Amino acid sequence: MRRELMTGNAAAAWGARLARADYLPAFPITPQTEIIETVAQWIDAGEMNCRMVMMESEHSMITAAGAAAATGVRVFTATSSQGLLYGMEMLYTVAGWRAPFVMANVSRGLAAPITLEPDHNDILAARDSGFLQIHCATCQEVLDASLIAYRVAEDARVRLPVIVNLDGFYLSFTREPVDIPSQDEVDAFVPPFDAGPTRFRAGKPMSQAVAVLGGTPYSYFRYETHLAARAALEVYAEATDAFERQFGRRYGALDAYRCDDADIIFVMMGSFATKAKDAVNKLRAIGERVGLLRPILLRPFPDTAIRQLLAGKKAVAVIDQNISMGMGGVLHGEVSAALNGSKDAPPVLASFVGGLGGRDISAEEFFEIAAETRRAAENGETPPPRLLFTESELREIRKLQAIAHVEHGSDEAEGNRNGEGEERHA
Amino acid sequence: MTDAKQQTPFDVLQYLRQELMPHFLCPGCGHGIALRALLWAVHELGIEKDNLAIVSGIGCAGRTGAYIDANTFHTTHGRPLAFATGLKLARPDLEVIVITGDGDCLAIGGNHLIHAARRNLDITCLMLNNEVYGMTGGQVSPTTSEDRYTTTTPLGNTEAVFDACKLAEGAGATFVGREVTVQTPTLKNLILGGIAHDGFAFIEVISDCTEIYGRKNDLGSSAEMILSQKSAMRPETFENNIIDRPFRPNALPTGVLAHDKTRPEYGAAYRASIKAQQTKK
Ligand SMILES: Cc1ncc(C[n+]2csc(CCOP(=O)(O)OP(=O)(O)O)c2C)c(N)n1
Ligand code: SF4
Ligand SMILES: [Mg+2]
Numbered sequence: 048m049r050r051e052l053m054t055g056n057a058a059a060a061w062g063a064r065l066a067r068a069d070y071l072p073a074f075p076i077t078p079q080t081e082i083i084e085t086v087a088q089w090i091d092a093g094e095m096n097c098r099m100v101m102m103e104s105e106h107s108m109i110t111a112a113g114a115a116a117a118t119g120v121r122v123f124t125a126t127s128s129q130g131l132l133y134g135m136e137m138l139y140t141v142a143g144w145r146a147p148f149v150m151a152n153v154s155r156g157l158a159a160p161i162t163l164e165p166d167h168n169d170i171l172a173a174r175d176s177g178f179l180q181i182h183c184a185t186c187q188e189v190l191d192a193s194l195i196a197y198r199v200a201e202d203a204r205v206r207l208p209v210i211v212n213l214d215g216f217y218l219s220f221t222r223e224p225v226d227i228p229s230q231d232e233v234d235a236f237v238p239p240f241d242a243g244p245t246r247f248r249a250g251k252p253m254s255q256a257v258a259v260l261g262g263t264p265y266s267y268f269r270y271e272t273h274l275a276a277r278a279a280l281e282v283y284a285e286a287t288d289a290f291e292r293q294f295g296r297r298y299g300a301l302d303a304y305r306c307d308d309a310d311i312i313f314v315m316m317g318s319f320a321t322k323a324k325d326a327v328n329k330l331r332a333i334g335e336r337v338g339l340l341r342p343i344l345l346r347p348f349p350d351t352a353i354r355q356l357l358a359g360k361k362a363v364a365v366i367d368q369n370i371s372m373g374m375g376g377v378l379h380g381e382v383s384a385a386l387n388g389s390k391d392a393p394p395v396l397a398s399f400v401g402g403l404g405g406r407d408i409s410a411e412e413f414f415e416i417a418a419e420t421r422r423a424a425e426n427g428e429t430p431p432p433r434l435l436f437t438e439s440e441l442r443e444i445r446k447l448q449a450i451a452h453v454e455h456g457s458d459e460a461e462g463n464r465n466g467e468g469e470e471r472h473a
Numbered sequence: 474m475t476d477a478k479q480q481t482p483f484d485v486l487q488y489l490r491q492e493l494m495p496h497f498l499c500p501g502c503g504h505g506i507a508l509r510a511l512l513w514a515v516h517e518l519g520i521e522k523d524n525l526a527i528v529s530g531i532g533c534a535g536r537t538g539a540y541i542d543a544n545t546f547h548t549t550h551g552r553p554l555a556f557a558t559g560l561k562l563a564r565p566d567l568e569v570i571v572i573t574g575d576g577d578c579l580a581i582g583g584n585h586l587i588h589a590a591r592r593n594l595d596i597t598c599l600m601l602n603n604e605v606y607g608m609t610g611g612q613v614s615p616t617t618s619e620d621r622y623t624t625t626t627p628l629g630n631t632e633a634v635f636d637a638c639k640l641a642e643g644a645g646a647t648f649v650g651r652e653v654t655v656q657t658p659t660l661k662n663l664i665l666g667g668i669a670h671d672g673f674a675f676i677e678v679i680s681d682c683t684e685i686y687g688r689k690n691d692l693g694s695s696a697e698m699i700l701s702q703k704s705a706m707r708p709e710t711f712e713n714n715i716i717d718r719p720f721r722p723n724a725l726p727t728g729v730l731a732h733d734k735t736r737p738e739y740g741a742a743y744r745a746s747i748k749a750q751q752t753k754k
Contacts, residue, residue: 073625074581075609084612084624091627101613101625101632104551104581129531129549133581158549161531450492 048232053225055218056081058186059125059151059211061225062193064095065233066149068123071099072111077163078215079127079153086123097123109134112148113141116208117255119242121197122148127215128155128169135172141208142177143272144255145245147200148208149193150178154317155215156404164405165215167316167369170345171377177272179209179279180345182316184302186223188343189213191296194228197237198286204278212345214318216405221318228294236293280347300349302341303356305331309338310361311420312393313413314382316342319368319402326413337417342378350385357386362395362424364416368402375432376400395423401435408435488512488522490542497536501687501695503680506654507601508537510678511570513657514665526567528557530582532608533682534574534601551582554589557596565740568668569595575602575616579635583615586637590644590673594739597667597674600637603682611685622689641675642731648674649731653702654681656727666729672738679725 053061059082063071073083089095102108105126112124126134131152141148152170156162170180179199181192189211196209213219228236245255260268280300287298304324306312313323320341330337340356342349357363367376374380379398386392397420401408412435423430489512498505515525522543529538531550538545544567548556553571561569578586578600589596605623606612613623613630616637620629642649648670652660660678667674679702681687683695692698 075606075612075625077609080609080612080624084610087625088627099625103583103615133550161547 048226048228050224050226052222053186054081054220054222055183055186055189055213056153056220057085058189058225059193059213060085060089061227062149062151062190062196062211063097063123064089065190065228065230066123066194066197066237067121067234067239068097068149069121070112070115071097071123072102072108072115073099073124074102074105074108074126074130076105076127076130078155078219079125079130079151081219082125082151082153105130105134106137109137109141109150112150113137113144113146113208116141116146116148117144117245118247119240119245121240123150123193124148125151125153127153128157131169132157132172135176138173138176138178143268145206145272145275146208147206147240149196149200150208150210151189151193152210152212153215153219154212162404163215165217165317165368166403166405167212167367167377168403170210170212171369171371173210174346174377177207177276179205179207179276179347180212181209182212182341182343182345183218184318184320184341186218186221186225187296188298189218190225190227191290191294191298192343194233194237195283195286195290195298197240198289199279199282201240201242202279202282202286203243205275205282207272207275207279212317217318226294232293236290276347280344280349283344283347298343299352300342300344301352301356302339302343304339304341306338306340306356309336311335311337311417311424312357312360312363313337313339313416314342314363314365314378315339315368316345316378317368319366319408322408322410323366323413326410326417329410330414330417335417335421345381348381348385353382353385354389354392357382357393358389358391360393362397362420363393364397364399364420366399366401366408366416368400370400370403379432394427395420395429397423397430398432399435400432406435483513483516485509485512488515488542489540493540496540498533499682499684501681501683501698502533502607503603503654503678503682503695503699504533504537504601506657506699507599507660507678507680508540508572510654510657510660511572511599511664512541513661514668517661517665518668520568520668524566524568526557526560526564526569527572528553528560528569529572530574530577532574532577532606534572534603534607534680535577536608537601538572551577551580552585553577554582554585554596554598557598558585558589558592558594561594561596562740562743565595565744569597570668571596571598573598573600574607575600575604575635575637576606576614579615579637579640586641586675587644590641590646590675592739593645593647593672593736595671595673595741597664597670597676598641599664599667599676599678601678601680602637603680603686605682605686607682607685611682611689621686623686624689636725637677638675638725638730645673645736646675646731647672647733647736648729650675650729651677651679651725651727653679653699653727655699655702663729666732670732670734671741672733672736679727
């Protein structure tokens with residue numbers, strides 16, 4: 048083992064290298080590109096034995112990844128944002144093929160408007176595809192999750208592709224010290240891919256995914272895929288236990304920080320949760336009993352663990368770095384579904400949306416979130432969802448609109464929109 | 474087209490959104506020259522800004538569209554031709570010009586190129602070929618010359634190269650041309666011919682990505698890169714140049730490569746057939 052300063056992208060590349068990925072179809076997109084460039088350098092320097100092909104789009108990239116995995120080859124690939132969406136048709140298809148491989152997604156907000164910076168609408172668009180999802184908050188997690196992902200993906204009880212998600216810029220381009228495990232240790236943890244019956248043998252031909260099915264067999268296969276994804280909860284737990292034994296680092300399906308004696312819990316995913324962690328410490332310093340719950344597994348969704356962890360808490364604030372148009376924060380909906388019907392569910396489940404397109408969430412805003420959630424806990428009423436946006440930001444937007452000669456309604460109309468609607472700007 | 478317009482001298486600034494300056498292009502990038510040639514052609518044709526629709530994809534090539542003071546649409550990677558097709562069919566009165574890159578047009582969006590060419594709708598497609606994915610930092614593209622270094626081909630490219638003009642012509646484009654940027658007036662005239670042509674016009678501009686591709690392949694300064702572009706119009710430039718590995722080792726022909734005035738323009742043919750159907754009833 049050695050320790051190096053590296054970006055989240057490099058950590059993902061190390062994951063592919065140490066897992067001995069055989070095949071890597073690639074297509075560049077900011078902020079992911081460093082992953083495939085790193086692998087290309089290693090292959091050409093003879094440090095990594097892998098075949099890498101530049102495809103002409105993410106659609107063909109994910110197709111190639113699925114096809115190779117379906118013939119028993121260990122595959123790694125990576126994308127981001129528009130690329131993930133462009134490959135969406137194939138996400139569902141290769142998951143349906145039960146082709147296990149690992150794909151890094153470097154989260155970036157979606158067009159339009161165009162942004163390069165992170166939020167989770169890209170990865171959440173893949174939520175129902177059959178890909179499992181591991182969400183990382185540090186560069187070390189990116190490397191470790193890539194190894195764990197192969198164990199889970201290739202397990203005969205699961206056989207599904209896995210996305211390892213890291214936030215663009217905040218993780219992709221941030222250097223952190225990362226332990227690089229030795230190849231021997233990783234070989235012991237991720238044995239060669241045993242594809243079982245799906246191995247490609249010329250002498251024993253078989254057909255995959257050729258049939259057009261009616262509702263009954265179709266339902267059967269869809270349920271099977273769902274059950275395999277649910278089975279991944281247990282397989283993930285086993286894999287992370289084995290990982291801890293081998294490498295000494297512990298990962299759960301959830302990362303619970305100072306939750307035990309907390310009465311208010313923040314729920315947040317990805318690297319922005321480290322901002323929440325910092326806020327928890329600051330709030331603790333002034334006597335607020337706040338904790339942070341960060342789902343690491345999003346698919347399968349660790350609902351039971353969430354229910355148990357939140358049981359008896361006074362209030363929960365879900366901070367979503369995504370927005371489902373016409374509904375609100377996606378994670379808020381997921382947590383709400385997990386808590387539904389549970390006797391000792393917290394009476395208040397507040398929703399905050401922020402950090403879209405990489406917009407910062409400041410410590411002050413976490414304080415405001417905590418204060419509002421505290422007030423809600425006291426009067427027992429969940430506040431309406433809140434979109435984090437400050438007055439000074441709105442002023443900046445007005446300046447841009449003036450440059451672009453945008454006409455907007457009178458201030459009165461604006462006031463109505465901000466103040467009386469269900470959602471409010473902070 | 475107004476004669477008055479033609480008489481005023483061309484001032485590129487009149488066609489740019491100056492509030493967006495400074496622009497994002499690297500010093501010496503060939504895309505800027507292509508942009509100038511396009512605007513020059515627009516000026517000479519006397520196209521009103523209100524009637525001009527610039528549709529662009531994603532990439533450094535696509536980004537240049539945003540600086541044009543006209544109706545501009547920045548679409549998604551690979552899709553400008555699909556967008557332009559819808560636009561032109563709905564608004565045949567607009568002069569629709571697509572700005573796209575070699576990656577945008579030939580890799581992720583390649584399918585749209587062949588179908589736009591097949592339909593022969595009156596769109597002008599300007600593909601700025603710098604042999605690389607410039608915007609994402611210099612990865613191999615379908616036009617990267619053999620042996621060239623890119624970030625994803627550290628030992629040199631081994632894949633075959635697309636001849637985009639042949640592809641477009643083969644798919645049915647009725648106006649096809651290629652020009653280098655060093656010949657700005659010639660390039661302008663070619664673009665002018667493409668816009669004036671009634672049908673799908675495909676123009677490949679031999680551009681250059683000095684900052685990433687040029688540097689990585691030791692192709693010299695931007696001036697050296699531009700001067701080393703081979704053009705049928707100025708073969709002596711190529712012969713006399715001091716760079717032993719010319720930027721374009723492949724002797725691609727330049728100028729107007731195909732011009733078929735006989736095939737009907739899709740939009741007009743479509744409207745005529747609708748009209749014929751309606752009068753039958
Ligand atoms: C679906 C999708 N995949 C990948 C990207 C990332 N991307 C942005 S620009 C680009 C390549 C642009 O190359 P080219 O069209 O040649 O334009 P240039 O920058 O060289 O002018 C890529 C791959 C994207 N924006 N969308
Ligand atoms: S990266 Fe290359 S193509 Fe893009 S602006 Fe710079 S020189 Fe031009
Ligand atoms: Mg290019």
